[in-house]
Amino acid sequence: MNEKTTADLEQLRDLIDGVDKQLLNLLRKRLDLVAQVGAVKHAAGVPIYAPQREAAMLAKRRAEAESMGISPQLIEDVLRRLMRESYLNEKDVGFKQVKTDLGHVVIVGGEGQLGQLFGQMLSLSGYEVKTLDKDDWMNAKHLFDGAGMVLVTVPIKVTCDVIRTHLTQLPSDCILADLTSIKGEPVQAMLDAHQGPVVGLHPMFGPDVGSLAKQVVVVCHGRDEHEYQWLLEQIQIWGARIVVAEPQNHDSAMQLVQAMRHFSSFVYGLNLCKEQADIDNLLQFSSPIYRLELAMVGRLFAQDPELYADIIFAQQGSLVAISDYLENYQEALTLLKSGNREAFVEQFKQVAQWFGDFAPQFQHESRAMLQSVNDMKVG
Structure with missing residues (x-):
């Protein structure tokens, strides 16, 4: 870069630094106001999370952002992160005691x-x-x-x-x-x-x-x-x-929500370990979605093995759910080995139809998560 370009960049960066300082001051002011809100909620026994209020506020800010030529998703991302910090801070003032004579x-x-x-x-x-x-x-x-x-x-x-x-x-x-x-x-x-x-x-x-x-x-x-x-x-x-x-309905759901999911993550991690995969190398070639998947598997192995053994071994029904998963995996593998691409596409369509409106909903939800994962990458 020539000297004029360097000077122009430095001047603009100084201006950006000034705006960032203003943002910090505004954030401090917002957190102070949130603390006051928390104190009022504590006294009145109001839940710290009000979904209707949050949804209405986000919709209003999105519309205002769009009218100013700012991405609505940008302001929503910023506000959601601020609200998460607000919830963390609100509990510092405590909560109303509902049952004062409990013992x-x-x-x-x-x-x-x-x-x-x-x-x-x-x-x-x-x-x-x-x-x-x-x-x-x-x-x-x-x-x-x-x-x-x-x-x-x-x-x-x-x-x-x-x-x-x-x-x-x-x-x-x-x-x-x-x-x-x-x-x-x-x-x-x-x-x-x-x-x-x-x-x-x-x-x-x-x-x-x-x-x-x-x-x-x-x-x-x-x-x-x-x-x-x-x-x-x-x-x-x-x-x-x-x-x-109902307890039995809960336990049936947990066979899929917890036991099968955790067992699948365990096997995925076990396979990476036995393959002696180079995780650093995998991350170099990872898309945001693979990095997120790998992070969720790695998260499992950062925790107490006794806890996850308890969850997976706790119910006999979990063995049935995991065995069914294995059978479906083997059937899909057989399909792959046969080279029957058309049958794979047909099954894909059947599953997509079964997901229905949840599929685009999950796509929308995951997009924000993947963007966050990508933002966290270094280098």
Whole structure:
């Protein structure tokens, strides 16, 4: 570049730096306003996530952006990222306590990551939280005395044994709940062990979420629903969405949503390992969608193997779902080996028809995710 070009670029870059500083000041002002909103919501017990308000605001900003010659998707991307930060900040001021006369909460397995998360959320809502871990059973009688709720979050393989062995002498009005990712056996075990209120919960997220805004908690009703209705309201105040399901329907869905998906990721990672694939080299040639897929597989292996073994081995029905997947894979492989391209195209069309309107919806949703993945690439 010649000297004039260099000077012109430096001048423009200085102007951009000035605008960036203004943006930072505006962001700081917005976060301060969000903190004030959070304080008002805390006092009123308003959920931190308001989907109708968010949708209306985004639609308005998109229209305004378009009228200014700015990409509507750009302003939506920026605002969604800001809102995510806002949800993280809003919980710092705490939440309204729905049930003020509950008594203390005992979290069995409270030293685990999910137990710590729910302990934090309950504490932020003003509840007294006590933890009971595997070496604390000698103190259990004292901890359970006067408890308003006992929340079980222990490994799946020992959940029912813990309930049947240790949770049969709770106060009669105490709520017994669990956070296990299967629901049939644990809910029945709680109903058998405890004569008071019982509810099964399954948080459809990991313990590393910064906020419960937009997350899903599945609820399987057990007994005396009116006694724990406050808990569902409290979870909604945290920003989560409640989905009610029968335990058996939930478990059937989890065979596909969790067990088969995690097992498929395990096998994919196992295959890469046995092939001694060069991940650095794969990333050099990766499209955004492959990078995202590889990231989701890698994410699995960054976590606790015992947890995922529990999820995959927990239900006998998972073996059926995984076996069906293998049979379909083998049939598709046979089709590939036969060289029957026309049959492949026909099956592709059949599956696309089965997906229906979900296919273009998922294409739209994934486009934004893929753009984010591409933005994060370095070099």
